[in-house]
Amino acid sequence: MDRYILLMTIVLGIYAIIFTFFTHNKAMSWYISGGAISLGLVYLLVRRKFSINTLVHLYLITAPIYSFYVILAFWNNSVMNFCWLLPIPLGASVFFSRKVVLRYTLYSLFHIVVVYIIANNFSSNFPKHTQQQILFSDTILITSNILVVALLLYYKDKIGKQEVLFQLKQISADKPEVKNKKTPEILSESAEIDHESMEKLFARIETCMIENKLFKDIKFNLSALSVALDVNSSYISKAIRYKGYPNFNTYLNIYRIGYVKKLFNEIDFQKTTLMYVYTEAGFSNQSTFNRVFKQIEGITPSEYIQQNLKPDDTDGE
Secondary structure, three states: OHHHHHHHHHHHHHHHHHHHHHOOOHHHHHHHHHHHHHHHHHHHHHOOOOOHHHHHHHHHHHHHHHHHHHHHHOOOOOHHHHHHHOHHHHHHHHHOOHHHHHHHHHHHHHHHHHHHHHHHHOOOOOOOOOHHHHHHHHHHHHHHHHHHHHHHHHHHHHHHHHHHHHHHHHHHHHOHHHOOOOOOOEOOOOOOEOHHHHHHHHHHHHHHHHHHOHHHOOOOOHHHHHHHHOOOHHHHHHHHHHOOOOOHHHHHHHHHHHHHHHHHHHOOOOOOOHHHHHHHOOOOOHHHHHHHHHHHHOOOHHHHHHHHOOHHHHHOO
């Protein structure tokens, strides 16, 4: 947040210089200079009094309002001024959920619609600018937006990795047997997790699958496991791959097929159907069950029954 505010203050400062010495727009120069000074001072005053989320919300709400005058002033000169609003949904995506990002996107579009209505229905006395001045201004705007987008994308990735590490520390803190052990280490700049941490998380996954038998739910998937463990789904996938499984679906299907084989040895086929077996193990239909069974076991369910079950198991005697 500090780096973003610093970057935006510098960008506004550059624009203030442009409108003072190159474009010669006194009103815009004072407006943007005031915005740069206000942004820096207000942030310094409130940054330690409020949470990061509150500060981000405050910025995302006020920035489009501040940009309103700038966009309106250049409405008839350049369409590039919409770029002033580009950091709003991008900034929201770094800190908040998709639902919140959608709200801020609609909020930005709302400002564009209002500018359009005002510009096309009310007369204005904004100064005219030459093509060369507009080209220069647009070049600075595009350059600054590239820097802003790059900064937001960089920290979106970094914050995501820190969230994974935080969740991992919570995992270690919640397990009594590992409270006295060291917390997970950051092995490199890319926030790779150490082997011990992988083993701990996979042990939790195994416990959840074995004790709770979540795989029996037809709708069970990676997202459901993420909710059950309260761990980021990408980190769960990483732990599963670490243990040698190609992906989550393969891992899940191995559990389901294992449970099917267990049921084959326990049920009476004279009283129970094959549908009962595969639905009890979490498969939604027989074609999927047959395909997955053959992928894992190398033979069809019928061939497996013939080769592995005793005659009296299938005869019901």
